[in-house]
Amino acid sequence: MLKIFGAVGSGSVPIEATLTLLGIPYEVIEAVTWEDEAARKRIETVNPLGQVPALVLPSGEIMTESAAILIYLADLYPQARLAPGLNDPARAQYLRWMTYVSAAIYAFAWIKDDAMRIAASKDDAPRVIDRVHDRIADCWRKMDEQITPSHYILGDELSVLNLYVTVISRFGPWRTRFYKSAPKMAEIVRQIDADPRLKEFWAKRFPFYEGWEQ
Ligand SMILES: N[C@@H](CCC(=O)N[C@@H](CS)C(=O)NCC(=O)O)C(=O)O
Missing domain, CATH: 1.20.1050.10 (Glutathione S-transferase Yfyf (Class Pi); Chain A, domain 2)
Known part of the structure; x- marks a missing residue:
């Protein structure tokens, strides 16, 4: 299952919303990085910048950067039409x-x-x-x-x-x-x-x- 380091009201939310629309199950590891020094330290093990969101792919590979994650997920499931395709004028x-x-x-x-x-x-x-x-x-x-x-x-x-x-x-x-x-x-x-x-x-x-x- 996909895991996402994120927090309520944070930049993980658009990614979680995307997974919700796609109907893909995921687990959130809550990390309120901007309020909690311990959470920031914890997340540094996956994202050295100490920021959420960080996505853990089923292979264990880590992906950070919200825009990249959103683009990646939308491209992975083109049938959901959550992004203009490669040849789309948009x-x-x-x-x-x-x-x-x-x-x-x-x-x-x-x-x-x-x-x-x-x-x-x-x-x-x-x-x-x-x-x-x-x-x-x-x-x-x-x-x-x-x-x-x-x-x-x-x-x-x-x-x-x-x-x-x-x-x-x-x-x-x-x-x-x-x-x-x-x-x-x-x-x-x-x-x-x-x-x-x-x-x-x-x-x-x-x-x-x-x-x-x-
Ligand atoms: N460029 C990053 C920015 C991520 C970001 O700023 N996350 C905030 C939470 S919304 C954070 O973890 N801040 C803690 C910090 O920078 O110490 C992205 O797009 O994913």
Whole structure:
């Protein structure tokens, strides 16, 4: 069985959502890396960066990096149509935006998880977080301006890009700001939040608690 090092409300959630839609059983090894030093140390045995998600394939091989894992799983099960195929005209933009969400947006989690990694002092930390949030909001805005969505971000199929954006847009600077920065994608993520196939999944792995949009 596939094993995934992950945590509620973390970057493992789009991968877990993908496995849920695929109907593939998996086991989650819970590791709240950003709050728990012991969990970070534990995960370093599989991911030297000390981050979730990390996927353990049935062969024992380890795969890290959320975008790579999502692309890999979607390609492994093409019949589920969770990604544009190699010859699909949407493939180039799909790869572009998968990488963009990972590199331009999600990568900032390293700073947000502990601003003292780069802040000059404790007093400087809130300013660092604010600047990071501004940059993320700007990246969402620029992505939104460049896409022409249909039912979903790149057409009428629910690709893993949509699951990725739905989850990562819940991280700081959170959804209310995302809705303002990215009005086209706002419609889409709301739709995915309400997708009946994922209702139980969201409730377990990224619940919509009171005030969650912030
Ligand atoms: N580039 C990585 C980023 C993963 C990441 O930032 N994970 C966060 C949790 S959502 C984490 O484990 N943070 C702990 C830390 O960086 O110390 C990916 O896309 O998988």
